[in-house]
Amino acid sequence: YVLTQPPSVSVAPGQTAKITCGGHNIETKSVHWYQQRPGQAPVLVVYDDTNRPSGIPERFSGSNSGNTATLTVSRVQSGDEADYYCQVWDNNIDHVIFGGGTKLTVL
Amino acid sequence: EVRLLESGGGVVKPGGSLRLSCAASTLSFSDYAMSWVRQAPGKGLEWVAAISAGGEGIYYANSVKGRFTISRDNSKNTVYLQVSGLRVEDTAVYYCAKDQEYLDSWGQGTPVTVSS
Numbered sequence: 001y002v003l004t005q006p007p008s009v010s011v012a013p014g015q016t017a018k019i020t021c022g023g024h025n026i027e028t029k030s031v032h033w034y035q036q037r038p039g040q041a042p043v044l045v046v047y048d049d050t051n052r053p054s055g056i057p058e059r060f061s062g063s064n065s066g067n068t069a070t071l072t073v074s075r076v077q078s079g080d081e082a083d084y085y086c087q088v089w090d091n092n093i094d095h096v097i098f099g100g101g102t103k104l105t106v107l
Numbered sequence: 108e109v110r111l112l113e114s115g116g117g118v119v120k121p122g123g124s125l126r127l128s129c130a131a132s133t134l135s136f137s138d139y140a141m142s143w144v145r146q147a148p149g150k151g152l153e154w155v156a157a158i159s160a161g162g163e164g165i166y167y168a169n170s171v172k173g174r175f176t177i178s179r180d181n182s183k184n185t186v187y188l189q190v191s192g193l194r195v196e197d198t199a200v201y202y203c204a205k206d207q208e209y210l211d212s213w214g215q216g217t218p219v220t221v222s223s
Contacts, residue, residue: 030208032208042213044212085151089207098154099151101151
């Protein structure tokens with residue numbers, strides 16, 4: 001199972017960034033999203049398509065429909081500049097699958 | 108919040124071995140599956156292996172199957188990754204992470220460099 005992400009997304013401060021994750025019938029899977037700032041470990045920001053762990057701002061939201069899952073970051077700040085990865089559990093082969101990652105640049 | 112601390116990384120020659128450890132600061136360690144994920148320099152995240160809470164379910168990425176072994180000692184709140192038959196392309200930061208279907212806590216990683 002392959003997850004496809006755009007290599008980069010750029011957005012001005014205060015605007016909304018949308019990061020997509022494409023996969024065949026991805027809507028049938030639970031999609032999770034991670035933020036990785038430079039030099040740091042990844043952090044879970046959205047799980048099970050739409051849920052936020054405690055401590056993650058409401059500005060981070062997720063959706064999943066058809067062949068595309070989307071992470072939306074509203075009112076983007078300079079601190080949101082990071083790499084973002086989508087992930088699913090492929091229960092056909094019992095493997096974790098990561099997308100290739102998207103670098104979010106705040107202009 | 109679970110804290111995870113990896114150790115055991117280092118520099119090793121091709122064909123060599125290391126044992127990576129990940130200690131968890133939680134009393135309920137035996138309730139959780141655990142995973143290892145690696146990241147080569149300048150590259151994305153690559154899942155390596157996972158082990159169920161009781162240790163009976165073990166899963167590996169195809170790239171490491173037969174060379175890496177994941178295990179856990181619930182009495183010590185620790186998960187291990189024995190990495191053997193190392194190749195240059197195994198050079199990466201190795202992270203342990205809590206759970207399996209999604210990874211809600213991560214350690215800071217331990218670097219492994221494979222070089223002659």
